[in-house]
Every structure is written in structure tokens, then in C-alpha cells.
Amino acid sequence: MASSAQDLGPVLDKDGVRLTVDDAIATVTLTSPAKRNAQSPALWRALTEAGRLLPGSVRVVVLRGEGKSFSAGLDRQMFTPEGIEGEPSFIDLARRDDAALDATIAAYQEAFTWWRRNDIVSIAAVQGHAIGAGFQLALACDLRVVADDVQFAMRETSLGLVPDLTGTHPLVALVGYARALEICATGRFVTAEESVATGLANVAVPASDLDAATQDLAAALLSAPRDAVIETKALLRSATTHPYDTQRAAERAAQSRRLRALSHLDD
Template sequence: MDFQNLLIESKGRIQYITINRESKLNALNKQTLQELHVALTEAFGNAEVGGIIITGAGKKAFVAGADIAEFVGVDVEAGRAIALEAQTNVFDVIANGSKPVIAAVNGFALGGGLELAMSCHIRIASDNAKMGLPEVTLGLIPGYGGTQRLTQLVGRGKALEMIMTADMVTAAQALQSGLVNHVVPQEELYLKAEEILNKILTRAPLALASAIKAVNAASTDGVNGFDVEIAEFAKAFGTEDFTEGVAAFMEKRKPEFKGK
């Protein structure tokens, strides 16, 4: 696919997906969401890609929200479709992906932008980042998983405060509440994201996928996360990576995992 709103760049086994609508503060319009679905699906299916960093073009914004102009004239059923398609085709694809995804949050991450960051497995923020869910100022609520993922990350009380006041939080406040994992100077943002992802990529790929699945099960309705953990733990014993990992440990050398 010839992407109009995304920049795709490979750096070793890391694939950068950059939302490239800088003049619109990288707002998520319908086309961008469609392109994200394709780019993510291709990245997860590409054996050469070990992990993904999602970011926004420029220094002002990661993603400043959804493109509100596209909401004009939308009725109830169309609104349902917007939320369902975005959650199913982009946000849940990231959260349930088999490879680690890091959000490099540079600047504003508001509304759908914060929801995009929260769907990623790890969030690194620049020290000038500001985050919030301002939907109630438009007569809406977060619709791309924001009410659920924010509650999981920061707790019910803080999530309700952020959503109902629509106030932004600073990077330092986001770090304190557990909304982001790390805060660094803006010029170090991508270095930090790569540092963490490159460390992760030295680990067994199949084990990483199992870890994501097991952790996600902790917040999945109707699923016993302990049962998922046991099943994924057991499955690991049948992999070549497990055999290699144990052999490397016994031989006091670094393992060479193949994702098999």
C-alpha cells in the first residue's frame, strides 16, 4: 500500500511507524486509521520486524486526537461504527499484537492520540508531552478504548478525574500515575525507545508473544488469566527457543533465539 499519512522506516529489527500529518498535529482521520491497520498487520506478519515504535511527525504532537471534522453529521449508528472499526482494526490489533509495540510520545497526546499510546505495550514520553482525554468538552466520551485502558493504567478514581475534567496532565504527572513508563528530554526520546526495544529483542520472540497474551488476559472479561499463563508457560517447553535458552544458560553464553 502506498501510504499517504504514514512514514515507515526500518532500523534493524525495529520498524518505525510515524503518523505524518504534522500540519494537523497528526490527527487520526479515517484514512490514517485505515493505513495504520495495514501497516500494523504487515509489521506483525513480517518475520524481519521484531518490534514497533509508533510516533508522530514533528515536535509538537504525537497525535492531537481524532479528526473532529469527520464527526460532523454523524448519527448514533455511524458513531457506533466509528468506534467499533477503530478499536477492532487498530487499537486492539496493537494491544493484542504478538510483537512489542512502544509509543514514543512527543508533545501532545490527546483524545484518540492518548488512546493510541495506551494501546501500546510501553509508553515513553518526552518531557514536554501533555496528555488528556478532552472528549467531554465536545459532548462525547473516549470511544477508542480510552475509558477501559486508562482505568487499567491509573485506576478508577484518576481515570474518572481525567475524563470528567478533560484536564491535561504533564509528562511528570503521567509518570507518577503510571500512565507512562519513562520520561526523557525530547532529544533523547527515540534513543530511549530504541534502547528498551533493543533489549526486549534479545529475548525469545515466542516467549514475548506469550507474555503479552498472558498479561492481556488479566483484564479480559470471562478469561481466567492464571489459566492462560499456565497454558502459555507449558507451550514454551515445546519450543526450540526454550531448548536454546536453557542450553545457553548452562553453557554460560548468550542465547541465539530463532522464534521457533
């Protein structure tokens, strides 16, 4: 890239989240390294806002965390009776009726949802700890580049909870049901080597090379025409749920659109 996104003026910079844009590449950075980028409802709202603020020129979004850890999960203050000032505690949430509780969790999930949009490709650059909500945030992205010191873990079950920030679907899709269940039920760490071997990560690199490897991947993703990437991403995402003949039809329809666009027949 011609310049570093981290050197540009931020489009958004609040509540532990910074969004910068460098032409077709946006970078979302978690900016609380002293807290190992622990997550809170305020951070989730900022992540949701970052997705809404993406300019139409953006094709690739890089997600990274400052410091030694990508994200060590939920802010531990959320587990205390008083919770985080200005936010509902877990006890407060438990006292809400079913509809209100469902709506609250759905709002939290929005921070983890927009990374899957077909008009962008998202890359998580993950180093150190990616635990619980941190693991699920990495799973929200399309691709994962990991440092050789990465340690993924899904600790929700160990705390009497479940992974509820959209992480179960991609985890099972990537590693299969049996391994996903074992990872979640035991809460154990998943290393860089296992991450690559099981398809959880695309590539593992030395920690010192993480940013460069992520930038190289982002640049490679920009080499193909944007509309072809969008159509291909949509096809690949639907392939996991469509019956075979339905997927064949979707391929034909997508290719017809591409052929007509390349031949300028829609002008």
C-alpha cells in the same frame, strides 16, 4: 540498531502515516507536523493498513509523530457541518441507523486495536500534545516513552462526546477508575511527571533523548526469545480478567509449551 528505520524505504506512506521496517523493528510515523498530526478517518484507515502490512519478522513496533506534537487529536474539520471532503461529517454519522453507526465507529477503532497483538510489543514515543484521539492512540500501545514536555488530555467529554477509540480500557487499567474518571471528565493535562508516577508512562526523558530512549527500549525487548515474550504478554493481558485459579492454569500451560519447545520434544 544497525540502521535507522526512518532512512529505509517505506512499506506504506499515505494519508499522514508512514510505515518502515528494519528487520525485527517496525516504525509507524505520523507525518503531518504542520497539522500537529491531527487525525482523520483516512489516517485511521492508513494505520489499520499498516498493521496488516507488518511482516512476520517484526517483533517490536514503534509509534512516533513528527514535529512538536505526537498528535493533537481529531482534525477540527470533522467538527464542522461540512466535515472533511469525502468523509461523513458528525451530522452524517448521527443520521445513520444504530447498526450503520456502530459499524462505522468499529471500523475507526481498528486503527487502535492491532497494537495489542500478542506477537508484537508496541511502544509509543510521545512528545508535546497527545490529546483526545492522540491520547487514545498512545494508550493503544503496550508501552509509552514520553518526553518531558508531554501533555496528555482526554477532551472528548468536554466536547459532549466520549472516548470511543479503545482508550477507556487501558486508561483505567493503568491509572485506576477514579483517576481515569477525573482525567476524562475534567479534560485537564497530564504531565510527564504524573504520567510516570501513575503508571501511564514507563519513563520520561528530555525531548532530545526521546528517539534514543525508545530505540534502547526496543533493542532490550529483542533480547529475550520471541516465543517467551509472546507467551508472557498473553499471560499478563489475561491476568486482568482471569480468576486466580484460571490464571494459574494458564501459567502452567504456557510453561509446559515453553519447556517442550526448549527441549525440542515437539519436533
